[in-house]
Amino acid sequence: MNGITLTLRVLHRGERHLAQELVTVAERHRVEHEVHHVATDLAVWSREHVRRLAETAAGRGLDLSAASDRDADGVFATLRRKASEAMGRRPATGLLLLRDLRELHVAATENSLHWEMLAQAAQASGDGELLELASACHPQTLRQMRWTNTMIKNLSPQLLTSP
Structure with missing residues (x-):
């Protein structure tokens, strides 16, 4: 297994986790x-x-499909939805939201670093397919990071200073 293969695996797992x-x-x-x-x-x-x-990895003899795109269990999704409705907008809910946004931001940032590493490896090896993949996907990951960062900036003052 070379570094590109490892990066594809880690990035696949990271994007699945972020989703x-x-x-x-x-x-x-x-x-x-x-x-x-x-x-x-x-x-x-x-x-x-x-x-x-997964498609790109498959073309390189790497099977990532077995671990691909598992949605949250319906039971847990239903429980989260009911809990959200029951909690409404309480101060503790705001702190939980900040924590969740921070964790999303960290996950997106980690993925962004892996996209950057993949792009650099693709350039160094002259791999146009990998470079196209990274060039198409990385900007969306950067947008995910900007959204979480903006939400944290907007929500932190009120949520962290209210009694």
């Missing part, structure tokens, strides 16, 4: 409509990255 976490956060904070809708939309990007990474 699942975005869905979890969207369900957990369903009453926060912007969070719910944007996180749901951003999860679609990560699922697409997972699909494209």
Whole structure:
């Protein structure tokens, strides 16, 4: 296994994790409509990255499909939705939202670093397919990072200073 193969595996796992976490956060904070809708939309990007990474890896003899795109269990999604509706907008919910946004940001940042590493390796090895993949997907990961960062900046002052 070479470094590119390892990076494809790690990035596939990271994008799958980010997609699942975005869905979890969207369900957990369903009453926060912007969070719910944007996180749901951003999860679609990560699922697409997972699909494209699996296809690219398959062309290199690496099978990532077995671990591909598992949605959250329906039971847990239902429980998160009911808990979100029951909790509403309490101060503790805001702190949970900040924690969730921070964790999403860290996960997106890690994926961004792996996309950058893949792009650099693709350039060094002259691999146009990998470079195209990274060039198509990395900007969306950067957008995921910008959204989480903006949400944290907007929500932190009020949530961290209110009694």
